[in-house]
Amino acid sequence: MPSGSNVGIGRRLILFGVVCLVVGVGCSQHSADDLFTKGEHATHDVKTYDEAIEHLSTFLKEFPEDPRADVALQALARVYQAQSKSGIAIKTYEELINRFPNSRYADQAQFMIGYIYDLSGTKKAAVQAYKKVIQKFPDSGLADDAQVSIQNIDKPLESWIGSEGESKQ
Template structure:
């Protein structure tokens, strides 16, 4: 098993002494966080990943109980894996479940300085209008909860694909409403969802935006309107990819 530290300062002291990088696993209660449970059993319990503890300091942090540290790193969801220098400075991150082979490869790429935020910012200097680089940078800023920087880069992507012929604009608008969630600007997030639905009704992002209308309306405090929007989603997308909406409907029906 991996010898996890459970305190970041102790881990940093060990990393400083051994000159090792730090890998921080921010997790939530595994009774509800299925991805956290899968990461624990399938990835962090795999021999390939366990062997990595010989050259990396692993830390396991319950983000629900140590919310201050989670906020410091801009953790938005669980699990989130932060790959950091020995002083705790972030190199990059992995969000959600990832299998052991992907974990091993991605961590090692980050430690080599490849596919990190800094790497993509450097690449962008040579290709300032590369939409893939711009989109990746936007998503990396979003992952770090730097919403203003994320939105800035999403807008640069949209300027390169105004008609959404390559699908970049609808994807970027989806990123914009995710970024707006961080500042709790639900009104503009709702307007952004409506923009996707109106302009790009056949895009995959229209499915998501229709579901998120109910979510943002619920966050705005109008449960009854949110329930109606969720029901509209299920009627419009009976085979939609947002299966979580059914749970939200059941919860709201019980409360209202």
């Protein structure tokens, strides 16, 4: 039978181990708020796009069920698009649509997929993506824009978009 002082030491060691574990785990994880805020803020300056990607990607990996995950995906896709990383931008927009079909950003994500394909000259894929906007989001303001984009798919963008970004039609 252990003596009283040995039991006390054993309990202290166990308590010490638990405290170390809790503190260590707490320090190694990032705060969802911190990652999201830093990542979203970094999307506003081209010089900090790599930081945005790092913070938002970590946020999405560590907190996939956070209510802001759709916002993070949308921001991440915009950064990839701004960096001319069309393929990963499209994949990120698709992830947003698949994971969050009722997100307030889902219609925009679908439209942007069409827009990226359109800009790259991949007209068939652009038309398919624009048609999905019309089919999946008929009440969205972007449904009309998708229809106009389909109608003008073979025309240079400058010939049918005005200086304020509005259709000349």
